[in-house]
Amino acid sequence: MPELPEVEMARRYLEGATLHQTIEMAEVRDERILFKVSARILEEALAGQQFFSALRHGKRLFLEVHDALWLALHLGLTGNLIYLESEAALPRHTRLLIAFENGRALAFDDPRIFGEVSLTKSPQTFLEERKIGPDAQQIDRDGFLRIMSGRKGLIKPALLNQSLVAGLGNLYADEALFQAGISPEARGLDEVQLDALFSSIQEVLWTALSTNADLEKLPDSYLLAHRHPGGRCPRDGSLLLREKIGGRTSYYCPEHQKKSC
DNA sequence: AGTACCACCTGACGGC
């Protein structure tokens, strides 16, 4: 379920659980999780090493192995990182297992295999190669306006485009648009709208993180608490619309989310 | 530059 807040939780988890432990061995249990690296190369690169830090950019995670080698992780739709105490049963869909000399292990569980594991020289190199834009929580207002203004397409696909701004997914994009009062089908937003959208994005991400990315704990005033067929807008009671926009299911309020100013 | 598909996978859920 990973968008920026969930991935940030995963980063903190990795940071708290997996640093500074010597890796006894890494085992790729399903090669389909790998991106442009072979199981053998990855396993050999990790054996005997330690992780020294955990970074996140957008939805990407990076574990530092040494100054010129990082393990890059992406959780996809169903990826989950689990630190195992010794003897614990492996999660059912463990695609990568990293066993430490202290008997603990890190499992990358991912039923649908939309996740990704690779190696890179540095996070910066990785982000450039993959054309990933600035992180949604690090970008400032001016940067956001610069990137988003003058675009002709629908706003929602733009928010989901990780090469523009990285970290928003389908749910939080809907939420930010809802709070800013902008239709997902709006296009050519003016400066005032983009400004409101930027504020909403920051507010939504901050709030999500403050609940430890637990969607259940979001305020009732949020769209996400009502984002299901038959749900009603917590602001004005309108029946929420559900529509495919840019190929993704979108919920929005026809009453207060406008297509134009 | 934008859009509209398709593909990659598996599991959960509702209807019959």
Added chain:
DNA sequence: TGCCGTCAGGTGGTAC
């Protein structure tokens, strides 16, 4: 109980 269609919070590629 079981089969079937549909849906899912991500990303990449290709064709127009």
